[in-house]
Amino acid sequence: MEIEKLQFLSDKILDELLIVWENSVRSSHHFLKEEDIEYFKPLVRNQYFPAVKLFVIRNEDERIAAFMGLSDDMLEMLFVLPEEQGKGYGKVFVDYAINKCNIYKVDVNEDNERAYRFYLHMGYKVIGRNESDSSGKPFPILHLQHP
Structure with missing residues (x-):
């Protein structure tokens, strides 16, 4: 399982990342309404993705199966396609963030x-x-840290 750091965010890559994000969110964020997902989609694609260092793991078809976004001190995003979950991508990303990036x-x-x-x-x-997310929406956020 190889982690690839994205150096350039083409429209094609941004679109592929957004598909992974949306499918993952729809399978795990049951508390979000359709209008919430539609609100976040352009923000994720046009503001959140370019603001982080992005890493991907591709499946056997060379499609992005999972991605992680890191800032200077936080694992900002980690999303895995629903059909690719349970294959260890999340664990590989977390280990990489902690052991290679000190995050x-x-x-x-x-x-x-x-x-x-x-x-x-x-x-x-x-x-x-926090009672609300960074957009001020009423979705409580837990702050976690690895010892």
């Missing part, structure tokens, strides 16, 4: 129970909570 913090939607359980399983601990 120990991540935020997770409190209502995304699968992601929350995943990060706890990976050794993270809750260090804080």
